[in-house]
Amino acid sequence: MNTVDYLLQDENDLHIQAKLDEIIERNRRYTKDGAVATYIPGLRKANRDDLGICIVDKNKRIFTSGVCDKKFTIQSISKVVLLSMALMEHGFDYVHTKVGFEPSDNPFNSIVTIGNNDVKKPSNPMINSGAIAITSLIKGDTYEEKEANMMAYFKKFTANNDLKINYNVYMSERSTGDRNRAMAYLLKSHGFLDGNVDEILDLYFKQCSIEVDVKDLAMIGLNLADQEFINDRGCVISKDVARIVRTVMFLCGMYDGSGEFALKTGLPSKSGVGGGIMTCVSDAVGIGVFGPSLDERGNSVAGMKVLEDLSREFDLSAI
C-alpha cells in the first residue's frame, strides 16, 4: 500500500501527472480494437477515439489526463449507486430477499429458464434483472418523489448538483426496453418486484441516462474508497455498505469479463456501455475513466488497458 500513499502524498505531483499522461498516450491505440455502442442513437454519436481519466483523493487533489470534459451517460455504473442506496435504506438482509449476491457467467441481459414452480432470484445486482429489482426499492410515496430521491442520491454521491438526465437517451432506452420490460414482469410474477412495473422501469431507464464526466465517476469511487470521506453534503454511505459494494463490483462489475479484469487489475470496478469505468482504491482514491470504444462484452477496451497499467505501475491491486 506504500505506493498508493506515494501516489497521494507525494509532493511531486508532476511526477504522477507525467505517468498518467504516459499511460493514456500508450493505450490510446486500443480504442481501435472496439466499437461504440449502437443500440440507441444517443450512444452511436460517441467518438471512438476518446480516452480520458480522472483520479481524486480524499484531500480533493484531482489528477486528469486525456479527454476529461466530455459528458456521457452513466449507464450500468448507476447500478452501484442504486445498490448503495438500497443497502443504506433497507439493510443487507432485506435487499438479499430480492437479489442474490453471487457472480454469474450468464450475460448481463440473461433471462433464466424457469419452470412453473422454480423460483430463482436475479444472480446479483450488477445484471439488469438484479438492478431492476433494486430500483423497485427506491423510497417515495409518488413517482415524482422516488425520482427526486434517486436524483438526490446521485448528486450527493458525485457532489455534483448539476447532474442531469439526458432525455434523448432516456427516451431511446425506453423505446427499446422490451427485454428489460420482460425481465421486470418475470421478476414480478415471482414476487421479487413490488410496485408498478412501468414506473420502476422508467426510473431504471432514467438512472441509466444520467450524464456524467470522469470526475463525477471518480467522486463516486471516492465515496466507496474512503469511509471517512465526507463530501459537501455529509457522509453518503457507511463503511460496511462501501465494503459490500466494492466486493460486488470486484466479483461482477465488468459484465462477463469480471473475472479476467479482476485477475489483471485487482480493482473493484464497474463499467457502462456509455464508455465509463468507475473504480477505487480503498482508503486512497476514486477513479473515473472514459473510453466509448467497447469490446463485445460492453467494456471500454482502452479504458481497461489504462487501469491495467495503472494498477501494475502504482501497485493498486486489492488482493
Place this chain on the structure above:
Amino acid sequence: MNTVDYLLQDENDLHIQAKLDEIIERNRRYTKDGAVATYIPGLRKANRDDLGICIVDKNKRIFTSGVCDKKFTIQSISKVVLLSMALMEHGFDYVHTKVGFEPSDNPFNSIVTIGNNDVKKPSNPMINSGAIAITSLIKGDTYEEKEANMMAYFKKFTANNDLKINYNVYMSERSTGDRNRAMAYLLKSHGFLDGNVDEILDLYFKQCSIEVDVKDLAMIGLNLADQEFINDRGCVISKDVARIVRTVMFLCGMYDGSGEFALKTGLPSKSGVGGGIMTCVSDAVGIGVFGPSLDERGNSVAGMKVLEDLSREFDLSAI
C-alpha cells in the same frame, strides 16, 4: 379404420352408448388422483369428481355420457383454434416466421435463456409464448374488430352462436398474467411480436376464458377430423390446415406429457387446465372430454384414462 366406421355407422347406437357409459364409469375413480387448478378463483370452484364425454360424427349423431351439461373455460384448447385461424389467414410460411413447429420438453410456460444476440422463436404454437405470438396475428384495424374476428372464429368452429367469455376468469387471468406479459415483451424484443402488447395479451386472456361444454369441444374436433365437414356457417378450415393442426396436437398438445399420451392413445389431442380435452379421429369423429381433476402437468387425469380406453376399445390410434 373399420372399427371407426363401425362406431359411426352401426345401427345399434345402444351398443356404442353402453360402451361409453362403461368407460366413463370405469375411469371415474381416477378423478381422485389429481386436483383442480387453483391459480385463479374461477378454476378453483370446479368439482373434482366431474367426468363426461361427447362424441360427434359428420352425420351430426351425438353421443354423450357422464357430466355433459357443465360449462368450463376452454383455456389452452383455444390455442388450436387460434393456430387454425392464423394458418388460414396468413399461410404456413408466414406463421412459421413467428413460431417453430418442433415439440419441446420444456414446460408450457418456460422462458428460455437468451443471450444478447441469440434469437430463438417459441418452440411451437402449443406453449404459451407460441400462442401469444399467434394471437398477435389476428386481423383487424382496432382492438374491437380483432376481438370480434376472434370470437366469430370460435363460434364458427363450435357451430355455437351463444359462446361467451367468462369475465370473472378473464379478469383473474389478466391480473395474474405477469409471466405471460414477460413472455410477450421478450418476444417483442426479438421481433416475433408485432403490435401492442397489452392488447395482444388481452385477446390472449379472453380466448382462454371462453366458456365451452364437451359438445363445443367435440365440434372443434369434428372440424379438424373431417375436411369435408361443413358446419352451418360453411367450411371453417382447409384439409391441409386441418392436417397441420392435428399433427401439432399429436406432437405437443398435452403439455410435457404429449409423448406418453401419444404412445397410449395415438389420438391428436389438446388439453386445457379448465379440465377439457379435445381430440378427433380423421374422417370420423370429434371428441370432447371434461374432467377438471388435473395431474401435475395440467392434463385431466381421468380424461386421459377415458381416451386411452376409448382408443384401445374402438381401435382409434392414428399411427
Place this chain on the structure above:
Amino acid sequence: MNTVDYLLQDENDLHIQAKLDEIIERNRRYTKDGAVATYIPGLRKANRDDLGICIVDKNKRIFTSGVCDKKFTIQSISKVVLLSMALMEHGFDYVHTKVGFEPSDNPFNSIVTIGNNDVKKPSNPMINSGAIAITSLIKGDTYEEKEANMMAYFKKFTANNDLKINYNVYMSERSTGDRNRAMAYLLKSHGFLDGNVDEILDLYFKQCSIEVDVKDLAMIGLNLADQEFINDRGCVISKDVARIVRTVMFLCGMYDGSGEFALKTGLPSKSGVGGGIMTCVSDAVGIGVFGPSLDERGNSVAGMKVLEDLSREFDLSAI
C-alpha cells in the same frame, strides 16, 4: 387410405414405377443443398449425388428407383431396432425407467445441465444418450453373447442373414466417441445405466456401423408397418411394440427437425447420418431411402423431399 391400397394392389406396377422414377428424378437436384457427414473418414467417402428408394409391401413386392445397390452404415436408424428389441424383451414399463418418451427440442447429442441432486432421464430413445441407455438393456451373459443377440435381431428385422459391421466405420466411431463416452458415464452416475460402460459403448458403436442398403431399411419398415407380417424367421415384434415404435419415430425420429418433417409428410420415420431414412405406412409398406447429402441437422436433404412428394402424391400421411 384408398391410395395406399392402390399403391399395393394395382395391377399396373408400371404406373407406380413410373411415378417413383419421376419423384427420384425431380428431387435429385436437392442433393446439391447439403453435404455428406465428415466427422469420420468412412462417411466422408460417400457420393453426395446419390439418391435412391426401395418400397416393399407385405406380399413382398419390391419397387426400387435410383441408386439402390450401394451399402451404407445404418447409423441412428439402428436406434429403432434396439428400441423394438428392448420393448419386446423387457416391456414398456421397465424400459421407461431408463428413458423418457417425450420429444425434445435439444440436439441429438445434448448433455443437460444437471445439478448435484437433479436426476433427469434421457428425453427419449432417439437421442444418443437415450439410445445408449437402451443398448445397456441387451441381454446376454458375456459381451460376445450380447453382440450375437444384437446382430441376430438386426438380421431378423431385415430378413438379411448377410448383414455385417463395417469395421472401418466402427473403429472410427470408437476413436471419436468421447462425447458418447461422457453421456454414458453421466447416465451411469445417475443410475440409468447398468453394466460396463466400455462394453455398452462398443455395442453402441457396432450397431451404428452395420452396413445396409435401401431394401434392408424397407424391410425394417415393413416389420413396423404390418403387424401380421411374418418374415422368414417368424414374427419379429408385437402389434403394440410396433405402434409404440412408430409413434416414437413420428415424434422424434428426425433429430430436431422431427416436427417439421411430420407436418410435411405425416410419416413415422428415422434418419441416420449415413444418409438413410427408414419409414413405413401402417398395414401397407416399408420404405428405405438413401441420400448421403445431409442438412445441418443430419437428415438427408433430397431424401426428405422424396418422402414429401411420395406422401402427397400417394396420400400416405398417418394423421
Place this chain on the structure above:
Amino acid sequence: MNTVDYLLQDENDLHIQAKLDEIIERNRRYTKDGAVATYIPGLRKANRDDLGICIVDKNKRIFTSGVCDKKFTIQSISKVVLLSMALMEHGFDYVHTKVGFEPSDNPFNSIVTIGNNDVKKPSNPMINSGAIAITSLIKGDTYEEKEANMMAYFKKFTANNDLKINYNVYMSERSTGDRNRAMAYLLKSHGFLDGNVDEILDLYFKQCSIEVDVKDLAMIGLNLADQEFINDRGCVISKDVARIVRTVMFLCGMYDGSGEFALKTGLPSKSGVGGGIMTCVSDAVGIGVFGPSLDERGNSVAGMKVLEDLSREFDLSAI
C-alpha cells in the same frame, strides 16, 4: 492493515491466543447446523462436532485453537495447489486456453448443455471440470512421474515431507467418480483435455485424497499470502501467480456460496468437502480451518463463521 500487523507483531501472543480460543468456542454451536459429507465411506466417519484453526505467519509463529491434530482429506482445496503448479509451469496464457477465469453460478459439478458445434471451456479452475483440465497439465513422461511431480508440489507447498494419500478415500472416489469421468470425456471431445482420461482422473482422485491437517492448510495459505516467503525447499510460486490464485479463490473458491462469503469476510479462500477451508491475508498470514459439518453447498458451516468473526475482529478484509 494495521490490525494485521498487530496480529503478527504484537509481543502479546497470549492476547491473540485468547481471542482465537474465544472465536472457536463461540462458533462451535454452528457445527449442529450442517452434516458431514456422506457420498463415500471415508468422509462419513468424520466427527461432526470437530472445529479447529491454525494460523501461521512469515516468521513461522504458529497459533492453533480447537481440534488441530486430526488428519482429513484435502478434497477441493487441492485445486488451488494444482492451479498454482499449472500457472508456474505453463504460464497464464496457455492455462487460459484450457479453462476460463470467470466465476459461475452453476454448481461445482455442473455439466453444461453443449450443442454440436458450441465449444465452451470450463468456467474456472475451481469447479470440477476446470480442475480436471488443469490436472491434465501436470508434466511427466509417465504416470508415475506425473504422480511424483504432483506429490512433490504438495509437499513443497505444505513444507511437509510426510504428506500421504488416503488410499481408502482415493479408492472410494475412484469407484464413485462416474460424473467426473463424464466431464473428462466431454472436455476431451472438445479439445480441452490432452492425454489419457483414466490416468488424469486417477491423478485427480489422488490429489483430492491427500491427507492434511490445519497446519498444512495454513502453510499453503502462507505461500499464497507472502511472496517473499521461502519455505525450506525454496520459493514455491511467483508473486504474480500468487495474486492470480488469490483472486480466483476470492471469486469462486467457496462453490456457489463464493459471493456471499466474500461479502462477509473479504478473504480469498478455498473449501473442501473434507471440512477444510484454506485462506490467507496478503503479506501477513496463512490460515487453515477444519470443521467437517458442511452446509448444502459443501462448505464448513462453523468454519465459515469462524472466518467471518476473525476477519471482522482483526479487520482482515482484502477489499
